[in-house]
Amino acid sequence: MARAGWAPPRLDEFILTERLGTGTYATVYKAYRKKNTREVVAVKCVSKRSLNRVSVENLLTEIEILKTIRHPHIVELKDFQWDSDHIYLIMEFCAGGDLSHFIRMRRILPEKVARIFLQQLACALKFLHDHNISHLDLKPQNILLSAPENPQLKLADFGFAQYMSPWDEKHVLRGSPLYMAPEMVCCQQYDARVDLWSVGVILYEALFGRPPFASRSFAELEEKIRSDRVIELPSRPRLSPECRDLLQRLLERDPLKRISFEQFFAHPFVDMEHMPSPESLGKATSLVVEAVKKDQEGDVSAALSLYCKALEYFVPALHYESDARRKEAIRAKVGQYISRAEELKALVMCDSKSLLRQANPAREILKEMAKDKPRLCAALEMASAAIAKEEEGKDDGDTLELYQQSLGELLLILAEPAGRRRELLHAEIQALMARAEYLKDQIKMREAQSMGKEALAESVRSSCTLQ
Structure with missing residues (x-):
């Protein structure tokens, strides 16, 4: 008062x-x-x-x-x-205060929470970008939260905002130094990309509890910003590769090398397609209708893929829904679809593994023919190591990376003159690509199911707390 x-x-x-x-x-x-x-x-x-x-x-x-x-x-x-x-x-009026206070109260935000806020911020920035507007003062204090519980992010304070064009660059110093892009601090020409730097600083602060250039004075801050040193990301807490990649690309001092708006909106960590929204439930439901149809037709593989794609929308739908009764109905459906997806996954894995494990005599012939080509030999050994790891049950990201590395090498070698070895090499590449795609699908399906289970557990915990 x-x-x-x-x-x-x-x-x-x-x-x-x-x-x-x-x-x-x-x-x-x-x-x-x-x-x-x-x-x-x-x-x-x-x-x-x-x-x-x-x-x-x-x-x-x-x-x-x-x-x-x-x-x-x-x-x-x-x-x-x-x-x-x-x-x-x-x-x-936004009853949840600002993002700065929200971060301070929790010290750091889990990556999943930071991602939901980032998706909402990206959504607001896309709207502004489409209308040729730059905010120019992005910072946690200017990002408000709609409510204390299940808050929606609201971008505020357009006191420094401008209609900007690539040919209408400014020299005026605007915004808050901690969140200001280097080209602005250094009084160089700048454009809308300064907002992307600020997004990087905000995401860094949300994940690590402080901005990357926390300083005791403006002189110290300016010195750090002007430095050419690459911004090192702390090793703790552990972040997903997609999150680390986005942070490094946002916090690029040279605006010409910084991620573009189009790349930012399309980045897998931002993943605007799967952000919680009023459309999430509709998208999930239409995919489930297709999945049930394929399931009834006996197309097990297509049904599994569609159930998993549906889960990728059901999870944000659960996050978005605030009505307790509707949330409970979504939760019950998600539980059913996860159970069915697990049944189908067991069937698909059984069929696919028996096909993939069939002997490939061409591979052994190719290895014999590759003895005079050390690079080809090494790529084939890498592929064999990936196959061995997968057949031991290590169907994870490391195994997929091995497949991708070997395929990268083999595709470079494929340019050799036509002949028997080139034919065998072509067939081997196709076989390895099939295995790599299969493994990628398995990882994605597992992640979708895991996300669904986590969302269910989290949603049950939230309703217990509210009761």
Whole structure:
């Protein structure tokens, strides 16, 4: 609530209560609409006396941008008003505070939680990018959460945002130094890619509990940012290869080498296709209908693949659903589909392994013919090692990597002149590709089932906690 001897500005339609935060030229209050709905909003109060020419431009741009955009992961501007002393932006109220506070309270976020937030942030950025808008001040304090439980991320504070084009690069220093791209700190030309650097810093902070350039002074921060040293990612906590790859590509000092927006939106860790959304359940259901049809037709392999693809949408559907009864119904269905997928997987593995284990006499002949080619010999040995590991039951990522390395070598060697050895080599490559694809499918199916089981367990734990 307001401090004794101090009162917020007065606004006819609203009762302004506690102060939520203070910025360079604005203070934000929680407020209630006086009439009918008693709607809760956030009111951003800008004192006209505090405005200089630049801050007026920033405010006008913020109002212009927010008036034109509506997106589930961007804070909504409901209205704006003014009087002789203040300009008021009436905004959507976010009860969950900001991402900075959320991270501090938990010290670090598990990769799965960070990924859900990143997907939502990517969704907001894609919308802005499609409308040629750059935020230019991305930081955890400007990312709000809709509620304390099951929060939805909401991008806020467009005070520095700009309509930008590749030919409209700026030299103006904008944003917060800890999250600022090197080209901005170093007063070089910059463009929309500065937002991608900031996303990298935010993701790093969420996963490791502090930004990569945490410093005691601006001089120390500037020195670290200007350095040419590659940003080392801590070894703990352990991250998935996709997450590490994305972090390294976002935190690339040279904007020309940094990941592009298109690459970012398509990156497997961002995986926007499978983010929790209102469409997740519909996509999962249509895949299940196809899976049941193939199952009834006796096409076991196709049915298994479709059940697993459906699980990849059911998991985000479980995350997205807030209604307890509908969540329970989804949970029951997911349990059934996981059980059926496991039954089908046993059948498929039995059939596929017997086919893959059939002797390949051509491989032995090819090995004999490769004795004068050390590189070919090494690639074939690598393939044999992968097959041996798989047949021992080690059907994991390391075995798949061995297959991929051997295939990479063999495909380079395939360019040799036509002849018996080239024919055998071609047949061997096709056989190895089939094995590698089969193994890739097995890993993906296992991951989908595991995700489904984890989501079920997590969803059961959440409902127990709520009860």
